[in-house]
Amino acid sequence: GGIITQTPKFLIGQEGQKLTLKCQQNFNHDTMYWYRQDSGKGLRLIYYSITENDLQKGDLSEGYDASREKKSSFSLTVTSAQKNEMAVFLCASSSPGGIYAEQFFGPGTRLTVL
């Protein structure tokens, strides 16, 4: 078994601020993901990474940067927080694809922008 940890659990920022969210996993999984969860809009993929130093854009990458410097960690940066933005950011990881492509999710970071 393994675990995914996300920090911080709650993040409050100001409009225009640059904010960084962090994710660590000890599954030894190759692939990691960042999703944004908004009520009624499902889980939307922001970035994913199939190995250390790899980055792939998802459907919602505009306004975000990501960094995968180690296999176990994956960071997401909100480049300029938008006023009244409120969402949960979920990190996930998975082993190689096909039938084994189960994704395991972290507990989430809840973002509020004032």
Next chain:
Amino acid sequence: GDSVTQTEGLVTLTEGLPVMLNCTYQTIYSNPFLFWYVQHLNESPRLLLKSFTDNKRTEHQGFHATLHKSSSSFHLQKSSAQLSDSALYYCALSDGGSNAKLTFGKGTKLSVKS
């Protein structure tokens, strides 16, 4: 690109009645993998069941689903709803590629009442 369509919004049921949450998908890949994830309140999404075999029923924790490639569907069913089934349910699609990238539907919230 790939897309997943689920029963919209909120489904409210009385305990003991059958559950059916619809999921249809669109993809160019002939061998897609389909998943149902469940997210209880204040928890992370976790895998409920998965399938890649056409017309084969897959079951887990009282829920079942059958992938029908002819109709591009993977509906989630349970014969008798329990209060503890109240949660957010996501249907997701993978092309089976090595990056295990998933496309999620918008989610269906199931509320079971006594």
